[in-house]
Amino acid sequence: xxxxxxxxxxxxxxxxxxxxxxxxxxxxxxxxxxxxxxxxxxxxxxxxxxxxxxxxxxxxxxxxxxxxxxxxxxxxxxxxxxxxxxxxxxxxxxxxxxxxxxxxxxxxxxxxxxxxxxxxxxxxxxxxxxxxxxxxxxxxxxxxxx
Numbered sequence: 001x002x003x004x005x006x007x008x009x010x011x012x013x014x015x016x017x018x019x020x021x022x023x024x025x026x027x028x029x030x031x032x033x034x035x036x037x038x039x040x041x042x043x044x045x046x047x048x049x050x051x052x053x054x055x056x057x058x059x060x061x062x063x064x065x066x067x068x069x070x071x072x073x074x075x076x077x078x079x080x081x082x083x084x085x086x087x088x089x090x091x092x093x094x095x096x097x098x099x100x101x102x103x104x105x106x107x108x109x110x111x112x113x114x115x116x117x118x119x120x121x122x123x124x125x126x127x128x129x130x131x132x133x134x135x136x137x138x139x140x141x142x143x144x145x146x
Contacts, residue, residue, distance in 0.1 A: 010084075010144040011133060018135025019082075025125045026079030029092055033073025036065055058102060071095045079129065082138025089130035096123035 012018070035043025044052065046065050053068075054061030071091045078088035096119050104116035111117045134140040 010086075010140040012085075012135055012138065012141055012144070014132040014135040016136055018085075018129060018132050019137045021125055021129060022079045022082060022085065022134065022138075025122065025129070026076045028076070028122065029072045029079065030076030033069045033071070033076055036069030037073055056102060058098075068095055068098070082134040082140055085134035085138065085140055086130055089126045093123055093126035093130060096120075096126060 031041055034040040036049045037046060039045030039048070043049070046062060046069065049065035049069065050060075050062035052061070053059070053064040058064040072095060075088040075092045075095075078084050079092075100116045100119040100123065104114060104119055107113045107115040109115045109117050109120075
């Protein structure tokens, strides 16, 4: 693979602020992905999440649950450790756009009505990290420096 492309993906000029964003957002995404994939934290696992996704028109549901859960779980872990943050953030932003428009938009903004408020905040954090990169305290910065 081209070293220039790898450096572009891993490069970051962000300071410590990216760390303050990466860790809590990564924990949230990893936990939600674990609900979808493994049924942890009160989730329904792949089978249950897949059936629900089928019921709202995201078919095939099992595959959609695998894709959403995988993006959230592994993308969240990537944010936590600061590895491949830009591509992980792009995948997470895409997942949030799908969640907002397929599940929450018709309920309005506020979470109290199952609105898109939370998804929008996670989308904003993901887009921010996609542009800024992982920041100073990250595996990306260590690899890019080599």
